[in-house]
Amino acid sequence: MKKGKPAKKYSQAGRVHDIIRLIEARHGITIEELAEEGGVNRRTIHRDLNAIQEAGYPLVSEWEEGRKVYRFLTRFKDVPPINFTLQELLTLSFLRSQLDFLKGTPFRDDMEAVFRKVNSVLPPRYAAHMERIARVSLPLLQGARDYGRVAEELKLLRDALLYQYRVTIGYRAGGEGRAASYQVDPYTLLFYKGGLYLLGYAHNRKALRTFAVERLTRVEVTRERFEMPEDFRPEEQLKSAFGIVDEAALPVRVRFDATVAHMVRDRLWHPTQRLVEEEGGSVVLSFQAGGRMEIVAWVLSYGRHAELLEPAELREEMGSIAAELAGVYGKG
Numbered sequence: 001m002k003k004g005k006p007a008k009k010y011s012q013a014g015r016v017h018d019i020i021r022l023i024e025a026r027h028g029i030t031i032e033e034l035a036e037e038g039g040v041n042r043r044t045i046h047r048d049l050n051a052i053q054e055a056g057y058p059l060v061s062e063w064e065e066g067r068k069v070y071r072f073l074t075r076f077k078d079v080p081p082i083n084f085t086l087q088e089l090l091t092l093s094f095l096r097s098q099l100d101f102l103k104g105t106p107f108r109d110d111m112e113a114v115f116r117k118v119n120s121v122l123p124p125r126y127a128a129h130m131e132r133i134a135r136v137s138l139p140l141l142q143g144a145r146d147y148g149r150v151a152e153e154l155k156l157l158r159d160a161l162l163y164q165y166r167v168t169i170g171y172r173a174g175g176e177g178r179a180a181s182y183q184v185d186p187y188t189l190l191f192y193k194g195g196l197y198l199l200g201y202a203h204n205r206k207a208l209r210t211f212a213v214e215r216l217t218r219v220e221v222t223r224e225r226f227e228m229p230e231d232f233r234p235e236e237q238l239k240s241a242f243g244i245v246d247e248a249a250l251p252v253r254v255r256f257d258a259t260v261a262h263m264v265r266d267r268l269w270h271p272t273q274r275l276v277e278e279e280g281g282s283v284v285l286s287f288q289a290g291g292r293m294e295i296v297a298w299v300l301s302y303g304r305h306a307e308l309l310e311p312a313e314l315r316e317e318m319g320s321i322a323a324e325l326a327g328v329y330g331k332g
Contacts, residue, residue, distance in 0.1 A: 015040070016048050020057065028062070028069030050223070053163060060163070061225060089118075093134040100139045101194045104148030106155045145195055145214045153219040157198065161186050166224045170217035179217040182209070185226040188234045189213075192244050199234060201226075208237060210244055240290055242270060242298070247290030253310040257282045260305045284309070296321070 015038050022029055022037060034045045049070065053059050058073035084092070096115060102108040115134075119127040147154065153169075160167045167186055170179040183203040190197040196213040240249040256264045258281030265275060270287040277283055289295065292314060299308050299318065308318045 012048060012051065015044075016051055016055075019045070019048055020052060023059070023070060023072055026071075028064060028071045030067050030069055034070075058162075063227065084118075089130060090133050090136065092118075093130065094137050096134060097137045098139050101141055101144055102147065102196070103144075104146065104151050105196070106151065106158050141194060143194070147196070147214060150214060150216050153216045154213065156219040156221050157186060157213075157216075160219075160221050161189065164225050164228065166222045166226050168218075168220040168222065169211065170219075171211050172215050172217055174215070182211075184209070184211075185228075187228060187232060190234065190238075190244055197244055199237070208246070210246070239271065240288070241294075242287075242289040242291040243294040245291035245294055247292065249288045249290045250292070250295075250311050250314070251286070251288055252295060252314075253284060253286040253308075254299055255282055255284045255307045255309055256302065257305045260302055286310075292317075 018038060019034055022034065031042050031045050031049075034048075035042050038045065049059060059070060060073055061068050061070050063069075092115075096111055099108055099111055102111075115130070119130055122130065157167065159165065164185075167184050169182050169184055171182055172179040182205070184198070184200040185203070186198055186200040187208075188199050190199055190210065198211045198213060199208065200211070201207070202209040238244060238246060241247070242252075255278075261281055261283045264285055265283055269285065270289050272289070273285060273287040275283055275285055296308075296314060296317060299306050300321065308315050
């Protein structure tokens with residue numbers, strides 16, 4: 001605040017109104033500039049910006065030429081009406097039905113809110129038609145995860161992802177009784193085999209970590225912002241993984257017999273894969289990927305119709321598992 005500039009005597013509501021106007025009018029504005037305009041200190045501006053975010057405004061901050069500037073994601077008040085074709089509405093309804101696995105999460109609630117808004121501006125006849133085409137696809141979920149228990153934690157995590165806030169989470173890994181505490185910069189959510197995973201930078205591990213969302217025991221959102229690394233690309237981070245486990249890549253070769261070859265041949269299992277046809281109808285699939293447990297579980301899912309050829313250490317592990325299975329099923 002410049003010396004001699006009198007403080008404006010008005011309520012927070014008035015200041016917030018002026019701040020919104022200033023952010024909308026300029027391409028980007030700093031806290032110092034907002035404090036000078038309002039005749040208040042930085043702490044007051046911080047409180048006002050928090051109030052604007054909590055009111056639902058898409059406020060973001062970015063570093064430009066060594067200074068942090070604030071702006072809205074879009075001039076959302078000026079967005080013109082959006083028209084959809086019947087085919088586009090059908091596609092949206094299809095996507096809506098595929099999100100049943102998110103039941104109990106704020107993301108599913110948000111999707112339902114979107115469709116209520118769409119239906120509210122449609123004539124009754126077309127709104128009824130929208131509900132009909134919402135049933136043109138039926139998701140069959142097996143082993144669906146219960147996210148209702150972590151619904152409140154997901155609401156907090158959603159805001160942290162949106163505004164790039166650092167979080168402290170409690171996380172109970174598989175088989176562990178006591179939850180561990182992590183300080184995390186949440187980068188992105190991963191959707192994998194009907195499950196939600198958080199990928200972020202864990203400060204107490206000094207590395208990227210993946211967390212299964214249903215295993216969260218608490219989420220505390222700090223007001224400390226983090227900057228996403230410019231070179232971060234989740235698809236690049238996991239390009240060597242067979243699933244979501246980021247381990248050193250191994251050369252993998254699996255032979256599938258003629259009974260299941262068609263099921264393997266028609267799908268992309270990994271970007272590095274190569275397929276070799278063999279006499280008798282069998283195929284050999286090879287790729288470079290990490291994630292030992294995921295690879296072993298995948299091969300086992302084909303039973304006697306799949307044989308892991310390489311790497312040798314995983315083949316040996318498969319042999320031990322097969323022997324144990326023979327012991328289980330051979331009893332009596």
